[in-house]
Amino acid sequence: MRRVAVAAVTAVSLALGVGVGVQTWTSADRRAAQAEREAALGRVDDALAVVHADVAARVVEGATSDAVGSSALLTDARSALEAALARGQQTLEASAERVGDDDAPRAALTAHLEAGRAAAPTASPLAARRLAAELAAAEQAVHVAVAAEQARVAEREAARVAAEAARAVRATSRPGTPPAPGGGADRCATTYGGPAFYTSVPTEGGDGSNGRLPPSALTAVSWTRDSRGTPFYLRADAAAALERLNRAFRAALGHDLALDLTYRDLDTQVAMRAALGSVAAVPGTSSHGTGLALDVPELPCEYGWDSPARAWLVANGPAYGWVSPTWARQGGSNPEYWHYEYRG
Numbered sequence: 001m002r003r004v005a006v007a008a009v010t011a012v013s014l015a016l017g018v019g020v021g022v023q024t025w026t027s028a029d030r031r032a033a034q035a036e037r038e039a040a041l042g043r044v045d046d047a048l049a050v051v052h053a054d055v056a057a058r059v060v061e062g063a064t065s066d067a068v069g070s071s072a073l074l075t076d077a078r079s080a081l082e083a084a085l086a087r088g089q090q091t092l093e094a095s096a097e098r099v100g101d102d103d104a105p106r107a108a109l110t111a112h113l114e115a116g117r118a119a120a121p122t123a124s125p126l127a128a129r130r131l132a133a134e135l136a137a138a139e140q141a142v143h144v145a146v147a148a149e150q151a152r153v154a155e156r157e158a159a160r161v162a163a164e165a166a167r168a169v170r171a172t173s174r175p176g177t178p179p180a181p182g183g184g185a186d187r188c189a190t191t192y193g194g195p196a197f198y199t200s201v202p203t204e205g206g207d208g209s210n211g212r213l214p215p216s217a218l219t220a221v222s223w224t225r226d227s228r229g230t231p232f233y234l235r236a237d238a239a240a241a242l243e244r245l246n247r248a249f250r251a252a253l254g255h256d257l258a259l260d261l262t263y264r265d266l267d268t269q270v271a272m273r274a275a276l277g278s279v280a281a282v283p284g285t286s287s288h289g290t291g292l293a294l295d296v297p298e299l300p301c302e303y304g305w306d307s308p309a310r311a312w313l314v315a316n317g318p319a320y321g322w323v324s325p326t327w328a329r330q331g332g333s334n335p336e337y338w339h340y341e342y343r344g
């Protein structure tokens, strides 16, 4: 742009020089030449004025568009930092007392949050991007610590449950009588061999994605809680349908439907995947993360493959929108007699 303007000035100057050079210097001509020269100078001044105005306009325009560009860059970077600060704070709060003895990842996240907040008002785009990336890494470390602690707790709980189950089997088996083939406890054989995991509470500040459902998206069922006193949360419509199903179940079988797990948050799913591998859904894809799945207890065998309770649920659940998915049935890709899903 600026090169074009300079070339225009140069062209005008050359035209003037050539014009002056061909004048004949008589006295009449001298006056005419003088007039011509002045007129030419006037034209040059006019041309220069136009070019200067043009250059000035282009400079202003360029500066403005540069300013707009860099201010958009800065706004983007700062809002990325603000978002990272908000997410980091949420993770810090949600992870309180959930990382076991090693609080270092949370301390590091706290330090990054403080540094980020202090720098946010004046950070350059580059600095804001760097702080946001550091915050995300610190936040991820806290998620890993939470998952590791959950896995440790679950391992301890699994050992306790296994010991209890072994005691129960010893107490109920008659010595010398082998279990009937295909019956009794065998019918509760499960593909699941890992530690126990518990149902989750809603995710404060959750964004509504799988495993991050906020309290407003979930409703607790009315008649039961888990062994630790945690209510069983489901998406509101699924919970309402299950209330109706439970009334019919109770009328038919004489007791409430037992639950083992409903909503499962992302941290728990991450811990499950870490503990169990491909038997557990990829974090972010579990139907428990959407509040649309429930597990009944695997043990004792009350809800096993051939149990009256399962027969009732498979036959009558669909009238309430609750089904045993094909994949979870006998012969399905991942048989789970305890798992049901709400399909509306």
Ligand SMILES: [Zn+2]
Pocket: 288, 293, 294, 295, 338, 339, 340
């Ligand atoms: Zn399940």
